[in-house]
Amino acid sequence: xxxxxxxxxxxxxxxxxxxxxxxxxxxxxxxxxxxxxxxxxxxxxxxxxxxxxxxxxxxxxxxxxxxxxxxxxxxxxxxxxxxxxxxxxxxxxxxxxxxxxxxxxxxxxxxxxxxxxxxxxxxxxxxxxxxxxxxxxxxxxxxxxxxxxxxxxxxxxxxxxxxxxxxxxxxxxxxxxxxxxxxxxxxxxxxxxxxxxxxxxxxxxxxxxxxxxxxxxxxxxxxxxxxxxxxxxxxxxxxxxxxxxxxxxxxxx
Ligand code: 13P
Numbered sequence: 001x002x003x004x005x006x007x008x009x010x011x012x013x014x015x016x017x018x019x020x021x022x023x024x025x026x027x028x029x030x031x032x033x034x035x036x037x038x039x040x041x042x043x044x045x046x047x048x049x050x051x052x053x054x055x056x057x058x059x060x061x062x063x064x065x066x067x068x069x070x071x072x073x074x075x076x077x078x079x080x081x082x083x084x085x086x087x088x089x090x091x092x093x094x095x096x097x098x099x100x101x102x103x104x105x106x107x108x109x110x111x112x113x114x115x116x117x118x119x120x121x122x123x124x125x126x127x128x129x130x131x132x133x134x135x136x137x138x139x140x141x142x143x144x145x146x147x148x149x150x151x152x153x154x155x156x157x158x159x160x161x162x163x164x165x166x167x168x169x170x171x172x173x174x175x176x177x178x179x180x181x182x183x184x185x186x187x188x189x190x191x192x193x194x195x196x197x198x199x200x201x202x203x204x205x206x207x208x209x210x211x212x213x214x215x216x217x218x219x220x221x222x223x224x225x226x227x228x229x230x231x232x233x234x235x236x237x238x239x240x241x242x243x244x245x246x247x248x249x250x251x252x253x
Contacts (some may be wrong), residue, residue: 175236
């Protein structure tokens with residue numbers, strides 16, 4: 001049984017004051033929860049990580065970074081290392097978000113270095129893959145997504161499956177309000193798991209949690225979670241408000 005994981009990717013939103021207010025609201029809602037199996041991960045801007053680490057201490061909420069640089073330290077102006085993320089309270093790192101691929105030209109080979117760096121720093125990677133609308137229309141969805149997976153995971157052995165989370169985020173569904181049909185998201189998630197089975201064997205592959213991302217919200221989350229190969233969501237806009245994030249957490253149990 002894979003534990004569902006709902007991760008909020010805040011992107012470049014929220015000051016530390018706004019993050020603190022969100023934490024207070026979420027903590028108040030969590031008090032009503034009394035248990036629950038779903039894993040809750042907030043990925044704020046770097047500046048809010050340590051603030052949230054302190055505000056959420058003792059709660060079940062975990063933290064993730066939105067990116068990392070694949071070196072331990074050095075003259076890399078503007079970058080952040082895995083150990084810095086760990087120190088600031090992160091246990092996850094989002095790697096290969098389509099916005100990083102699109103605006104910062106991140107290649108699969110570079111993302112492969114980042115996955116390895118995350119693992120060596122004890123961070124669990126949330127590896128994002130997804131096709132553009134043109135690729136989908138061109139019938140390339142499976143080859144693009146599986147190719148991104150193969151590139152980012154090159155050289156890694158089946159033990160990657162102990163910690164790996166994959167986020168399937170069709171680019172055309174991100175921030176557009178136009179979410180994928182649950183059955184279509186399942187089809188891709190199934191293809192990704194099939195690739196993992198062939199690469200690492202069924203036992204390892206069946207451990208990996210696959211999230212859907214792209215206009216996921218309280219109104220559609222249950223449909224995704226009901227799919228056999230979808231184990232949660234990577235949430236943008238709906239993860240910025242404690243109330244809507246909370247509604248999704250409740251739907252995930
Ligand atoms: P939205 O939920 O705002 O579409 O963003 C999805 C996303 O990119 C999460 O990483």
